[in-house]
Amino acid sequence: SQQGEEDPQALSIQEGENATMNCSYKTSINNLQWYRQNSGRGLVHLILIRSNEREKHSGRLRVTLDTSKKSSSLLITASRAADTASYFCATGTPSNTGKLIFGQGTTLQVKP
Amino acid sequence: DTAVSQTPKYLVTQMGNDKSIKCEQNLGHDTMYWYKQDSKKFLKIMFSYNNKELIINETVPNRFSPKSPDKAHLNLHINSLELGDSAVYFCASSNIHGNEQFFGPGTRLTVL
Numbered sequence: 623s624q625q626g627e628e629d630p631q632a633l634s635i636q637e638g639e640n641a642t643m644n645c646s647y648k649t650s651i652n653n654l655q656w657y658r659q660n661s662g663r664g665l666v667h668l669i670l671i672r673s674n675e676r677e678k679h680s681g682r683l684r685v686t687l688d689t690s691k692k693s694s695s696l697l698i699t700a701s702r703a704a705d706t707a708s709y710f711c712a713t714g715t716p717s718n719t720g721k722l723i724f725g726q727g728t729t730l731q732v733k734p
Numbered sequence: 735d736t737a738v739s740q741t742p743k744y745l746v747t748q749m750g751n752d753k754s755i756k757c758e759q760n761l762g763h764d765t766m767y768w769y770k771q772d773s774k775k776f777l778k779i780m781f782s783y784n785n786k787e788l789i790i791n792e793t794v795p796n797r798f799s800p801k802s803p804d805k806a807h808l809n810l811h812i813n814s815l816e817l818g819d820s821a822v823y824f825c826a827s828s829n830i831h832g833n834e835q836f837f838g839p840g841t842r843l844t845v846l
Contacts, residue, residue: 653833664738664824664837665777708775719789720765720828722835724777 628711628725636733641698643728645711646691653714654687654694655722660707668696668709703734737761738838740825746844747815755810755841757825765789766808767826767835768800777824783808784830815845 628645635641645654653672657665671678671687671694678685684697698705708729712722738759747753759766767790768780782790783802797813808825825838 655834657837659775662840664839665826665835667834667836670833710777714833720767720782720784720830720835721779721790723779727775727777 628709628728630728631726632729632731634731634733635701637701637703639701639732641701641705641730641732643696643709643711643730645694645696645725647694647711647713647723647725648692649713649723650716651689651713652716654685655712655714656683656685656694656696657710657712657724658707659710659727665710698730701730701732703732706730706732738825738827738836740823740838740841742841743839744842744844746846748846749815749817751815752811752813753815753843754812755823755825755843757808757810757838759806759825759827759836759838761827761836763827763836764805764830765828766802766805767828768808768810769824769826769837771822771824771840773821781808781810812843815843817845819843820845 655670656668659665669680682699687694708727710727711725741756765784767782771777780794781800785805786802799811802808822840824840826835828835
């Protein structure tokens with residue numbers, strides 16, 4: 623299966639703490655993206671990192687990519703209750719058709 | 735001014751029926767997608783169209799037929815619905831390179 627894996631599957635932290643989620647994948651990629659899904663909603667794009675990049679920042683988000691280990695991590699700093707959601711990594715294939723392969727997701731709960 | 739909209743939001747139907755889900759995007763994107771998210775939140779691509787042309791067709795039963803009347807619309811028709819079709823179906827759109835996909839709110843299909 624091409625499906626990636628994320629860990630942990632669930633994460634519960636206190637407001638203000640940092641949250642780290644990891645993603646592993648199996649095939650060659652063009653890019654890796656992270657999406658957030660609030661309960662009962664569609665997915666929202668957070669950040670994209672290209673296969674030739676190692677780290678990227680966007681506000682309180684920091685993403686790393688290690689193509690030799692086929693893994694990525696998403697760090698959310700100074701978490702807020704509003705960050706409570708499911709987070710998915712998705713890999714873009716080299717064919718550049720727009721096809722994304724999603725990981726299983728990490729459910730993050732941030733307690734106020 | 736919703737970017738990607740889907741109708742209906744909920745769909746409850748009996749086994750064997752035929753149903754359609756409509757999707758529209760007003761972002762001017764060339765590419766549209768259908769995804770299926772199961773009860774474990776596993777998200778898998780089904781189809782993608784680029785400017786009304788089928789680009790991605792994953793191993794989806796023939797009972798599922800996408801139709802793109804123009805590049806702003808991608809509808810999903812499902813024949814002879816089965817219990818296993820119960821899921822949340824998401825429409826998404828992106829520019830041709832698919833770097834960032836914009837998702838609709840989802841349609842929760844329940845087959846009884």
